[in-house]
Amino acid sequence: MIGFDEVTKRYPGGTVAVDRLSLTAPTGRITVLVGPSGCGKTTTLRMVNRMIEPTSGSITLDGRDTSRMKEAELRRGIGYVIQHAGLFPHRTVLDNIGTVPRLLGWDRRRTEARSRELMERVGLPDTLGRRYPAQLSGGQQQRVGVARALAADPPVMLMDEPFSAVDPVVREQLQDEFLRLQDELGKTIIFVTHDIDEAIKLGDQVAVLRVGGHLAQLADPAYLLAHPVDDFVADFVGRDRGYRALSFQPTPRLPLAAERTLTLGETTTGVGGDWVLVVDEENHPVGWVEPQRVHGEVTSTMLHRGGTLARSSGPLRAALDAALSSPSRRGVIVDDSGALVGTVRAHEVLTAIERAERPELADPLHPGAPVR
Amino acid sequence: MTDLVLAWLTDPAHWTGQDGIIQHTLEHLGYSAISLLIAAAVAIPAGLVIGHTGRGRFLVVNLAGAARAMPSLGLLFIMVLVLGPRLSGDAAFLWPNLIVLIVLAIPPLLSGAYAGVEGVDPAARDAARGMGMSGSQVLLRVEVPCALPLLFSGLRSATLQVIATATIAAVAGLQGLGRFLIDGLAVHDFPQMVSGAVLIAVLALLADLVLALVQRYAVSPGVSGRRLRERVRRRGPDTLAEGLQVR
Numbered sequence: 001m002i003g004f005d006e007v008t009k010r011y012p013g014g015t016v017a018v019d020r021l022s023l024t025a026p027t028g029r030i031t032v033l034v035g036p037s038g039c040g041k042t043t044t045l046r047m048v049n050r051m052i053e054p055t056s057g058s059i060t061l062d063g064r065d066t067s068r069m070k071e072a073e074l075r076r077g078i079g080y081v082i083q084h085a086g087l088f089p090h091r092t093v094l095d096n097i098g099t100v101p102r103l104l105g106w107d108r109r110r111t112e113a114r115s116r117e118l119m120e121r122v123g124l125p126d127t128l129g130r131r132y133p134a135q136l137s138g139g140q141q142q143r144v145g146v147a148r149a150l151a152a153d154p155p156v157m158l159m160d161e162p163f164s165a166v167d168p169v170v171r172e173q174l175q176d177e178f179l180r181l182q183d184e185l186g187k188t189i190i191f192v193t194h195d196i197d198e199a200i201k202l203g204d205q206v207a208v209l210r211v212g213g214h215l216a217q218l219a220d221p222a223y224l225l226a227h228p229v230d231d232f233v234a235d236f237v238g239r240d241r242g243y244r245a246l247s248f249q250p251t252p253r254l255p256l257a258a259e260r261t262l263t264l265g266e267t268t269t270g271v272g273g274d275w276v277l278v279v280d281e282e283n284h285p286v287g288w289v290e291p292q293r294v295h296g297e298v299t300s301t302m303l304h305r306g307g308t309l310a311r312s313s314g315p316l317r318a319a320l321d322a323a324l325s326s327p328s329r330r331g332v333i334v335d336d337s338g339a340l341v342g343t344v345r346a347h348e349v350l351t352a353i354e355r356a357e358r359p360e361l362a363d364p365l366h367p368g369a370p371v372r
Numbered sequence: 373m374t375d376l377v378l379a380w381l382t383d384p385a386h387w388t389g390q391d392g393i394i395q396h397t398l399e400h401l402g403y404s405a406i407s408l409l410i411a412a413a414v415a416i417p418a419g420l421v422i423g424h425t426g427r428g429r430f431l432v433v434n435l436a437g438a439a440r441a442m443p444s445l446g447l448l449f450i451m452v453l454v455l456g457p458r459l460s461g462d463a464a465f466l467w468p469n470l471i472v473l474i475v476l477a478i479p480p481l482l483s484g485a486y487a488g489v490e491g492v493d494p495a496a497r498d499a500a501r502g503m504g505m506s507g508s509q510v511l512l513r514v515e516v517p518c519a520l521p522l523l524f525s526g527l528r529s530a531t532l533q534v535i536a537t538a539t540i541a542a543v544a545g546l547q548g549l550g551r552f553l554i555d556g557l558a559v560h561d562f563p564q565m566v567s568g569a570v571l572i573a574v575l576a577l578l579a580d581l582v583l584a585l586v587q588r589y590a591v592s593p594g595v596s597g598r599r600l601r602e603r604v605r606r607r608g609p610d611t612l613a614e615g616l617q618v619r
Contacts, residue, residue, distance in 0.1 A: 051498070051502055074504075090514075092594070103503065133594060
């Protein structure tokens with residue numbers, strides 16, 4: 001657990017970067033600090049490992065006051081990931097990852113074994129071990145940065161916009177893998193971002209900061225989207241929050257329709273209707289075809305692939321998106337193995353949404369706290 | 373003229389003995405090496421610390437500028453006049469010469485070390501500190517290895533300048549390859565003068581070549597980008613061939 005108690009950072013010029021901030025980052029959870037530039041989120045993060053010393057107030061790690069701990073010792077126990085990865089250009093990938101173990105006095109063999117294990121963990125092919133950072137793509141560099149932070153298995157991780165310097169596709173991939181990794185590792189993480197979507201996606205709880213280092217709202221993502229505490233937070237969480245909030249609502253039992261399907265390679269002769277769903281041998285949906293336009297066998301090149309798939313155990317947002325994106329207006333629902341279960345229409349998803357409960361109005365993180 | 377110079381250089385009598393090419397080359401290298409060592413011992417640590425702390429930047433900038441305007445020969449005469457009477461024997465001529473060469477070598481070494489450390493990716497430095505490296509660990513394990521290319525370029529330019537300028541040692545009572553220029557001038561033996569100049573130039577280039585080789589092995593390929601480029605070059609045609617096979 002990381003505790004901030006009335007923490008203030010005032011710079012010599014009089015600028016206040018963080019103003020009497022109190023918050024708790026619970027053990028094993030991801031706490032995201034989000035806000036516009038100048039809101040003090042990075043300063044807040046860097047005060048945890050004392051890269052910046054607070055002017056007043058105290059920061060505790062599992063109850064221990066960090067200002068009483070030795071700087072180097074404190075930092076070696078905290079994984080640190082920054083925006084441009086900050087890899088050491090003169091060291092190979094393996095040596096970069098092994099930095100903290102070597103500082104802790106591990107021998108070469110143990111360090112290398114650990115580094116290789118971490119490369120696998122973060123999804124880096126073994127062959128990259130002897131490469132130098134300049135030979136890696138941005139996404140690979142960030143993976144090395146994460147692996148390096150995890151090397152000595154620190155219970156706490158500080159991550160400062162680690163995914164913001166890579167392109168959107170890679171970013172999403174890294175985010176997904178980061179969540180998977182966190183499921184396995186259960187670190188106590190403080191994560192800084194300026195991107196509210198990233199905050200909503202990754203955070204177990206999200207702290208929205210406003211310029212001047214004030215905490216505007218601390219809540220779990222679903223609650224934040226449903227009940228922004230004031231105009232600033234409402235503005236910041238953005239326009240599509242009603243739609244985005246559906247990401248946190250599990251799909252209830254939907255009235256699924258059975259779908260007439262064609263298997264790849266079958267002919268369309270005798271098949272009517274406007275759109276027909278095509279599946280592969282394992283009953284995994286692969287796309288849609290218009291039978292009257294096809295003469296003969298259905299091949300994978302003639303498929304319309306615009307429709308998204310939703311898992312029946314996934315969030316409502318995916319189910320609605322599947323219905324909206326499908327050329328036939330019938331959203332394809334699959335089970336966890338990816339096999340077809342049935343289809344659903346948008347109005348049926350909307351009915352389910354209307355029946356679903358809104359997130360509780362009482363703030364779950366601060367029971368009893370007045371809702372402004 | 374070229375024939376005369378070649379004749380002078382290929383005359384075995386000019387190579388051996390107290391006034392021979394070998395002896396003077398060794399002396400020349402000796403002055404140069406001692407000056408460079410002393411200058412490096414002062415300038416490199418200073419440059420590294422200035423780059424690391426960011427304090428004393430004005431010193432580097434002003435020193436480098438002032439040094440460019442320094443007349444070596446003028447300084448040498450002043451040193452001989454000031455120090456000469458206070459020292460006895462060989463030292464009376466040796467130290468004034470060494471000081472001129474040291475003063476000449478310090479600015480490039482200092483700016484090389486400083487600029488090298490200064491230019492290290494701030495993110496790498498931040499990460500190093502954030503992982504719990506002490507100030508000196510950040511300097512020695514991250515900043516210096518990354519600064520090596522510029523450090524070497526400072527050392528190489530200092531070496532070139534010192535070897536070229538060590539010629540003036542012969543003006544102020546010492547030996548070295550400058551002897552051939554001074555003595556040749558005295559008796560109007562132009563082939564001897566040109567040969568001396570050529571020998572100094574060759575010596576300077578050879579020294580640079582040796583340092584370039586050392587640099588090649590001392591600097592991490594991740595910083596110099598050497599292995600990276602080679603790999604791309606090697607990969608180029610391969611990828612092309614693969615692409616053609618697919619189609």
